[in-house]
Amino acid sequence: MPSRSAIFDFCNTRAQWLVWLCALGALTAPVSRKLSTDNESWLQWLVELAAHWQWAYAVVGAAASAPIVVMALMLRQSASWLPLPASMIAGSLIWQPATLPAAAAPTTANAQVLKVGTANLNLSTTDFTPLRHWLASADAPDVVFLQEFTELAQRALADDPALAARYPHRLTVPQPDPFGLAILSRYPLAGTQVLQPRTDHDTLRLRATMAWNGQPVHLSALHPMPPISSAFAQARDRALQDETQHLTQAGGLSVMAGDLNTTPWARGVWDAEQAQMRRAGLAVPTWPNAWGWLSVLPLDHVLASSAWQLVDAHTGPDLGSDHRPMVVRLVKW
Incomplete structure (x- = not known):
């Protein structure tokens, strides 16, 4: 039977991969807006399809981050890398066109x-x-x-x-x-x-x-x-x-x-x-x-x-x- 430490390492590694995948997915939003629709229309289209799912990246990324933080605290390990992908996900989510101002x-x-x-x-x-x-x-x-x-x-x-x-x-x-x-x-x-x-x-x-x-x-x-x-x-x-x-x-x-x-x-x-x-x-x-x-x-x-x-x-x-x-x-x- 695998040890508790091995199980934690297995779960932690896959949660880390999931967080980084969500961060890469989130970055498709700004990247898609920079790609040309003239010479690279097919590439821009594919990247933009991935860019629409910012809410999914945010929710899944947050869900995957939670066990990483818990395991880091339990095993007294460092998770100092986590703010980087978290910032990528949050930044892409909130980076949207301006909305109407709120009425007083x-x-x-x-x-x-x-x-x-x-x-x-x-x-x-x-x-x-x-x-x-x-x-x-x-x-x-x-x-x-x-x-x-x-x-x-x-x-x-x-x-x-x-x-x-x-x-x-x-x-x-x-x-x-x-x-x-x-x-x-x-x-x-x-x-x-x-x-x-x-x-x-x-x-x-x-x-x-x-x-x-x-x-x-x-x-x-x-x-x-x-x-x-x-x-x-x-x-x-x-x-x-x-x-x-x-x-x-x-x-x-x-x-x-x-x-x-x-x-x-x-x-x-x-x-x-x-x-x-x-x-x-x-x-x-x-x-x-x-x-x-x-x-x-x-x-x-x-x-x-x-x-x-x-x-x-x-x-x-x-x-x-x-x-x-x-x-x-x-x-x-």
Whole structure:
């Protein structure tokens, strides 16, 4: 039978390897943003795929570090090397594009608050009762962006008189594939545009201008393809760039939302931030939706122009989808 010391050495060695692997995984985020998408597009794509999993690296790295510390204390061994990979993991996790500034309490008390929600409904969903309950609740957004919007989802919402009265202004384009979109609003929508895909790598996009408390708010809804290839990843980033430029040129108040199939550690969100479209809230994981509370990747985002401040951000209820909704409250500067 192996001795206790041998068992400790066996566990300690594998925990150390796991910590270093998590540290190397974490470093893929800054590395992916430095790689060119022109001559090294395939390499940049592969590295960026690994970069999305920063929360997993942080959780697994922390779990592997705990027994290392315990065994070092029990055996009176040194673990002076541990702060280096821990710093690599933590640094990559928190190194994200800037978010909207938080609104001060006095500002919030006297301001008009706009509540924005985004939810991927999942193409296979057939029971929209949770969605109808959410949109009828006190936590319902003023404007909600829906992805994977189907004819069945449209009929479920159209057949509900209470929701028709609550969201009388709608821009809906249901589709039989995962890329149907909808914008439901309590406020009037004007200047609506439906941008059909230009290439096989593109997806549908929606634009509208919402009249909110006497001010125009420019809206963009999108759901790019997941990055299953380098070409799809580049098309996703181009879509984000196009919509960011459109909203920046429009000026004033603007909001872009959807399942963007990217995370805050990837290039597309960083480019949007440089164009003054900032995330509303931190990198809250929304996919997959395990048991209504456990997620790993922050794929669902609300981005807003610098004319906004953030009151709060949280995930919405379980809608029976593989994504959890995101809900944010915004106030004008």
